[in-house]
Amino acid sequence: MPHQDDGYTFPLLEGITRTPVRYPNRYGLTIAADLYHAADLDLTVSHPGIVIGPPHGGVKEQGPGVYAQQMARRGFVTLGFDPSHNGESSGQPRHITSPELFAEDFSAGVDYLGTLGFIDRDRLGVIGICGSGGFALSAAQVDHRIKAVATAAMYDISGVAREGWQHSSTPEERQKALTDLAAQRWADVDAGEAALSPTFPSAIPDGLDPVTAEFFEYYVTDRGRHPRSIGGFTITSGQAHINFGSLRHLAEISPRPVLMVTGDVAHSRWFSDELFEQAQEPKELLVVPGARHIDLYDRPEAIPFDALERFFAESLQ
Incomplete structure (x- = not known):
């Protein structure tokens, strides 16, 4: 369970x-989110807004809230959300992962912020953490209302599904994966429900590889554990990610600015390095010394909030 009595994995800032x-x-799905702003914010004038998405498999009570309250402290109105079919958001079956839906959820957050009388519709940006980094970039490719994009410890979930880790999959391996997914669809049909990939255990087992051990350090311990963040997704969701592929239109975000934040020892750093090369100006890559992947989920001392404040203040003028 979360280590805060209010169900969140972090204390709310004064x-x-x-x-x-x-x-x-x-x-038509109902998105569950938390809206943050400074308690003394003047609601009679318009302010910039930022929509914040969680790591792939995460919920709003984890990393999004950490970012949202820190950016709210810096004068932004912020919105941390649960993706469709996950957390407290609606959608059946539960725990689908979808590149289309998860990108749409950023645009839906923009929709919502734009209905508030104290939001300037021309000053809206997004932050994507981990897997949401790829989905935030995907949303910005087609939604021109998103004026600035920041990613933190970004993963391109769909790119990995189609091409493998660091593009290591062969065409034969991809076809084998699709054959397995086709068999899983028949299994789901026969069972009458969608099977899930493995979920987080109750305790950290021995003998884990370094990347899995790092994720379990966050999701399985009191640091980030939450009952609605289970780690598993419907197995057949893989078809959508393989079909979607990578961020093919990243360059078209320009001339809107992109900031990519990663850690110098983050196992995910290669995503940011590679996609930064593909993005067009204006763009910025910020590498945090000593930061691992999960440190950019929830560690205020590692997350460069002052740089994020500068980026959005300049981008959402």
Whole structure:
């Protein structure tokens, strides 16, 4: 269970207001989110807003809230959300992962912020943490209302599904994966429900590889554990990610600015390095000394909030 009595994995900062909200995405699903702003914010004038997505498999009570309250402290109105079919957001079956839906959830957050009387619709940005980094970039490729994009410890989930870790998959391996997914669909049909990939255990086992051990350090211990963040997704979701592929239109975000934040010892750093090369100006790559992947989920001393404040203050003028 979360180590906060209020169900969150972090304490709410003094002087910050957090309000649970609900709104629809364009598929008619109800998105559960938390709206943050400074308690003394002047609501009679318009402010910039930022939509913040969680790591792949995460929920709003984890990393999104850490980012949201810190950016709210710096004068932004922020929204941390649960992706469709996950957390407290609606959608059946539960625990689908979808590149289309998860990108749409960023646009739905923009929709919601734009309904608030104290938001300037021309000053809206997004932050994607881990897997949401790829989905945030995907949303910005086609949604010109998103004026600036920041990613933190970014993963391109769909790119890995199609091409493997650091593009290591062969065409034969991809076809084998699709054959396995086809068999899984028949298994789901026969069972009457969608099977899930493995979920997080109750305790950290021995003998883990370094990347899995790092994720378990966050999701399985009191640091980040949450009952709605289970780690598993419907297995057949893999078809959508393989079909979607990588971020093919990344360059088209320009001339809107992109900031990619990663750690110099993060196992995911190669995503940011590679996609930064593909992005067009204006763009910025910020490498945090000594930061691992999960340190950019929730460690205020590692997350460069001052740089994020500068980026969005300049981008959302």
